[in-house]
Amino acid sequence: MRMQNMIRTILMVFVASMVSTSCTEKINLKLKNSTPLLTIEGNLSDRSGPYYVILSKSRLYYENNSFTGLPSAQVVISDDAGNNDTLTEVVAGLYSTNFIQGTFGRTYHLKVTAEGKTYESYCKMPTPVDIDSIDITTETDFKGNVKKRANILVRDPAGVPNQYRVTSLLNDTASTGFHIHIDRLWDGKLRSFNVPQSDFKTGDTLKIDLQSIDEHVYTYFSEFNQNQNNFGAPAAPANPDAVFTPAALGYFSAHSIKSKTIVIP
Amino acid sequence: MTLSRFTISGTIKDAKTGEELIGATVFLKDTAGIGTTTNAYGFYSLTIPTPKHEIAVKYVGYDDFTITLDSLKNQTINVSLLPSSKNLKEVEIKAKKSNENITTAQVSAIKLDVKQLEKIPVLFGEKDLLKTIQLLPGVQPASEGNSGFYVRGSSNDQNLILLDEAPVYSASHLLGFFSVFNNDAIKDAVLYKGNMPAEYGGRLASVLDIKMKEGNSKEYVIGGGIGLISSRLNIEGPIVQDKGSFIVTARRTYADLFLKLSKKEQLKKSILYFYDINAKANYRIGKRDRIFLSGYFGQDKFGFQDRFSIIYGNATATLRWNHIFSDKLFSNTSFIFNDFNYTIGITVASIDVKSVIRDFSLKEDLDYYLNSHNKLKFGFLSTFHTIVPGQVISQDTSRIGNIFLTKNYGWENAVYAQHEVSLWNKVNINYGVRLSIFSQVGPSKYFKFPNEETIDTFNLKLGQFNKTYFNAEPRVSISYNFYPNMSFKTAYSRNVQNLHQLSTTTTSFPTDRWVMTTNNVKPQIADQVSAGYFVNFHKDMFQVSVEGYYKWMQNQIDYKNGATLRANETVENQLLFGVGRAYGAEFFFKKATGKFTGWVSYTFSRSERKFPTVNRETWFPSRYDRTHDLSIVLMYDITPRINVSATWVYYTGIASTFPSGKYFLNGQIVPYYGDRNQDRFPAYHRLDIGATFVLKKRKTWEHDLNISVYNLYARKNAYSIDFKTDDNGNTTYAEKSYLFRIVPSITYNFKFSISPAKRKAK
Structure with missing residues (x-):
């Protein structure tokens, strides 16, 4: 459990015990305006393609959320086995691979040329790690509601650094956020990871993906997460360090996946 | 035999309680400029160059006393002063000489009136020294309702807080809402805002020197209070009358009892409380020796269901020996122990994280009263530090392994000498130097980082030293009294800090990691110049001061983006080192006496930092930067039994980093965040009011009722600001969280005394 979450819990319990008046309120805050920046989101896995790269531009904070894709860019994914795939624009901002197949152990190169500039990133696809088993538990949350949660058990390979990302698909709904783990403190152990989604009902179909992700991608997600929870969050939130040269927002992840599916009992 | 030049010395005490009075004046009647003040143990020494018989002793709130000497020779004279009869009904003992602010060379220092702070309204009615000092110029609260404080644009860990000479590493309970100092146990407190005398050292920004009460040596007194969140009980009395006394104070909160009443099952199963105990005893062995033993023990316990728990606390112990070598030489020797530790239990992961920071110190201070114009003070401090960073202890090593990070040991030594001299009755100079020496010592490890990717590990065997740092810390302060009620003061000092706290959150947390100076982490250094103008009017009833300061800081610490500070052996390569500067002007107006008392304090200040990779190495406002800070404190005695008070505070919102855009991922x-700390929280302001009703006041017992209201006009001051997307996903907005709206509280206090025998004051 992260320190910030513990601090939040202690504050909540303390304030609840004393005054019960802690609240939130929408405020008008004057913010600075940044120039629009390119955002690149590229994912490639050892599953069969096509794989997608999404391009968009950042907006001012108080503008509406109608992000539109960036059209007419040249997007190329290549690997160290000599494959070179120029992506096809499916709709504005969404680019699809044509033939390249992700294979673990290979290093992938993403090259995006947009608005006169070329952005590049490299990523090595790690060896996949199996999900040992799925464990369904019942938990009671802070508000007293009883919820069904799931954990997966993973036997971490010893002697090598491993980084994981867990995603899930509950019926037709995909999980959000970067649920990541690193074996720095438990190399070679049997570990239990929370499944991002919860509150299952009997008969639900739950599919869990365990991604093995590159170290640099892990670092990006980790820095990204540090800034997502502002309550007792870093004193100075900052954007994650760019994985692209020259700097662009977003990431390029070449990961391997192992899955397991369960019908909630 | 009659000497033409002789010395009188002794102790000045309160006749009722037997407590020594700190800073009482002893001076020759009818001869200007021959006088002295009592030291921290109530001891004075005065050399009289002319054949005079009449000596006056003065202390505000007490009747003046005149000593008539029988013979002109070296002699010991102990004096007990009676609290002023005119104030006897509503005794307000000012722990301060009425015009001390003018006459001493000391600049940027505040002596706190411990009695007065009982009248100032505070959150939950818990009287709190650390919250009261935040109402003074140059001192700012770390956050809403927090006992953490920033002095002159410096961080919380740059404050040295001493409780009977023992450093207190974590001075707050319950995430900072309460300080660890129980007001019932405190006798005297002085805050030095950077320009401290050479006898203090180890932190950059300030020293808060808190002295515990000795205990009543005349009669037994039992006191206590019942408040909204805690109850207090204290007992004091003589061990052997007039020879020794003791005091024990204890306090425990019961917020967790309210949790038991909660309808929510999860709250019912939670634990949340703290307690603390202060104890002190002293005994006089003969005329020249006195022994003091004092200690503090406090703990916070928090448990949320069976998910996780946090237990943390401080323990300190001080054994002191006062010895009077001669009527001119006073010595104090102290053995000091302090320990701060925490245990975080994470049940779901079956691990405990334990950390300890522990010091053993030997300290010697000598006061030499050369003559009535010259006083020397010198001594040394030797401290052995142990830092055990968060060790991960696993209950199930098949799931997670134990992680034993290298323990760090440090040996810190300091010697100092200072000279206080007064010239022509107008100029007071206090100058001195402190030499501090710090080395990391074995058995331990140290690291070198020749480049980003490489970590070279070196073993340090028992008795081996890593790099040793020598720092000379010169200090000087000068005051010039134009008139008896007016002075100009200036000071320069260099301070060095060898223990550093790494805080990653906006509010510092007790579990924030401490690191020591090593080959990679250099000692933090601050140089500060201050100058001020001080005037008292109307027989010291009104006090006005203006002070300015400029501070340069070297080897300041921040951390890299995405730094891993926990369970990390090589935390040092996660850090950034930079420089800081802070400057400001402090305005203070106080009405010290009368039915109506109070003060207005305004500070204009800036505090900036510069780090290699932050904001392209340009100066940016630090978290401790508050441009405007205003406090108004008003107290009014309606009748001797009813007083009311009000405080209003206003300060510029903290510097923060807000989004300058957003992206879709x-x-x-x-x-999307802009440059660091280029934005501001909304300004903070709040009004608190309080009233104390003395229900009954007799010689042997008294009780009163204190009522206060925190945040009277229920301002929703932002504690944190989150950036969120609305439910339908169309827009993003800013949302503040606030902790408290209007918080009323009530406290009942009582005190009764049992007198073994009636005695008259000398």
Whole structure:
């Protein structure tokens, strides 16, 4: 459990015990305006393609959320086995691979040329790690509601650094956020990871993906997460360090996946 | 035999309680400029160059006393002063000489009136020294309702807080809402805002020197209070009358009892409380020796269901020996122990994280009263530090392994000498130097980072030293009294800090990691110049001061983006080192006496930092930067039995980093942050009111009722600001969280005394 979450819990319990008046309120805050920046989101896995790269531009904070894709860019994914795939624009901002197949152990190169500039990133696809088993538990949350949660058990390979990302698909709904783990403190152990989604009902179909992700991608997600929870969050939130040269927002992840599916009992 | 030049010395005490009075004046009647003040143990020494018989002793709130000497020779004279009869009904003992602010060379220092702070309204009615000092110029609260404080644009860990000479590493309970100092146990407190005398050292920004009460040596007194969140009980009395006394104070909160009443099952199963105990005893062995033993023990316990728990606390112990070598030489020797530790239990992961920071110190201070114009003080401090960083202890090593990070040991030594001299009755100079020496010592490890990717590990065997740092810390302060009620003061000092706290959150947390100076982490150094103008009017009833300061800081610490500070052996390569500067002007107006008392304090200040990779190495406002800070404190005695008070505070919102845009990633709207600390929280302001009703006041017992209201006009001051997307996903907005709206509280206090025998004051 992260320190910030513990601090939040202690504050909540303390304030609840004393005054019960802690609240939130929408405020008008004057913010600075940044120039629009390119955002690149590229994912490639050892599953069969096509794989997608999404391009968009950042907006001012108080503008509406109608992000539109960036059209007419040249997007190329290549690997160290000599494959070179120029992506096809499916709709504005969404680019699809044509033939390249992700294979673990290979290093992938993403090259995006947009608005006169070329952005590049490299990523090595790690060896996949199996999900040992799925464990369904019942938990009671802070508000007293009883919820069904799931954990997966993973036997971490010893002697090598491993980084994981867990995603899930509950019926037709995909999980959000970067649920990541690193074996720095438990190399070679049997570990239990929370499944991002919860509150299952009997008969639900739950599919869990365990991604093995590159170290640099892990670092990006980790820095990204540090800034997502502002309550007792870093004193100075900052954007994650760019994985692209020259700097662009977003990431390029070449990961391997192992899955397991369960019908909630 | 009659000497033409002789010395009188002794102790000045309160006749009722037997407590020594600190800073009482002893001076020759009818001869200007021959006088002295009592030291921290109530001891004075005065050399009289002319054949005079009449000596006056003065202390505000007490009747003046005149000593008539029988013979002109070296002699010991102990005096007990009676609290002023005119104030006897509503005794307000000012722990301060009425015009001390003018006459001493000391600049940027505040002596706190411990009695007065009982009248100032505070959150939950818990009287709190650390919250009261935040109402003074140059001192700012770390956050809403927090006992953490920033002095002159410096961080919380740059304050040295001493409780009977023992450093207190974590001075707050319950995430900072309460200080660890029980007001019932405190006798005297002085805050030095950077320009401290050479006898203090180890932190950059300030020293808060808190002295515990000795205990009543005349009669037994039992006191206590019942408040909204805690109850207090204290007992004091003579061990052997007039020879020794003791005091024990204890306090425990019961917020967790309210949790038991909660309808929510999860709250019922939670634990949340703290307690603390202060104890002190002293005994006089003969005329020249006195022994003091004092200690503090406090703990916070928090448990949320069976998910996780946090237990943390401080323990300190001080054994002191006062010895009077001669009527001119006073010595104090102290053995000091302090320990701060925490245990975080994470049940779901079956691990405990334990950390300890522990010091053993030997300290010697000598006061030499050369003559009535010259006083020397010198001594040394030797401290052995142990830092055990968060060790991960696993209950199930098949799931997670134990992680034993290298323990660090440090040996810190300091010697100092200072000279206080007064010239022509107008100029007071206090100058001195402190030499501090710090080395990391074995058995331990140290690291070198020749480049980003490489870590070279070196073993340090028992008795081996890593790099040793020598720092000379010169200190000087000068005051010039134009008139008896007016002075100009200036000071320069260099301070060095060898223990550093790494805080990653906006509010520092007790579990924030401490690191020591090593080959990679250099000692933090601050140089500060201050100058001020001080005037008292109307027989010291009104006090006005203006002070300015400029501070340069070297080897300041920040951390890299995405730094891993926990369970990390090589935390040092996660850090950034830079420089800081802070400057400001402090205005203070106080009405010290009368039915109506109070003060207005205004500070204009800036505090900036510069780090290699932050904001392209340009100066940026630090978290401790508050441009405007205003406090108004008003107290009024309606009758001797009823007094009311009000405080209003206003300060510029803290510097923070807000989004300057947003982008779309992984199906989420993500804030895009601009440069560090270029934005501000909304300004903070709040009004508190309080009233104390003395229900009954007799010689042997008294009780009163204190009522206060925190945040009277229920301002929703932002504690944190989050950036969120609305439910339908169309827009993003800023949302503040606030902790408290209007918080009323009530406290009942009582005190009764049992007198073994009636005695008259000398």
